[in-house]
Amino acid sequence: MQSPGTGTRTIMWVCLHMLSSASMIIVNKAAVAKCPPTAVVLIQALVSVFILLFQSSSSSKSNGTTLRSTLSSYNLVRWAPVSLLFVAMLFSSSMALQRVPVETVIVFRTLVALWVAIIERVFLKQYVPLKRVLAICVMVIGAALYAKLDLHFDSFGYAFILLNTV
Numbered sequence: 001m002q003s004p005g006t007g008t009r010t011i012m013w014v015c016l017h018m019l020s021s022a023s024m025i026i027v028n029k030a031a032v033a034k035c036p037p038t039a040v041v042l043i044q045a046l047v048s049v050f051i052l053l054f055q056s057s058s059s060s061k062s063n064g065t066t067l068r069s070t071l072s073s074y075n076l077v078r079w080a081p082v083s084l085l086f087v088a089m090l091f092s093s094s095m096a097l098q099r100v101p102v103e104t105v106i107v108f109r110t111l112v113a114l115w116v117a118i119i120e121r122v123f124l125k126q127y128v129p130l131k132r133v134l135a136i137c138v139m140v141i142g143a144a145l146y147a148k149l150d151l152h153f154d155s156f157g158y159a160f161i162l163l164n165t166v
Helices: 005-035 039-065 074-101 103-110 112-122 128-149 155-165
Strands: none
Touching: 005 039, 005 074, 005 103, 039 074, 074 103, 074 155, 103 128, 103 155, 112 128
16 A cells, blocks of 8 residues: 555656656757757767766765776776767757757657567567557557648658657
């Protein structure tokens, strides 16, 4: 049995997550309207590096590790592909936001569920239930209808959105 107020707290955290997510995409849209997307991505990447360095130095004081051991060449090489994919995701999202409305980006991000289902089936050999397949088909059809009815269709922007979902 859940303790009193658990449902309220859950709703509050979900709402805060939605507010945070919406505000981030609006701020990014405003940023790429004022600056080139490459500059926005560079700033975001540098902020991420500084946050990681700060977090790493503060945690190293508490557990005795050094920043040098954390930033070993083995760790840097091992995490380089993840970092490059993250920067590619930021860049493609910024390029898309520069060309298409925010809601277009959001609609097409739902297509990530399609890729996840394919990866689960092909690489993890997991069964994807028919109900999930049908729900994903509805999302794909909805995204296709959205694109077809988009009055300001921008193929370059849509290409970056699709790149962002892969």
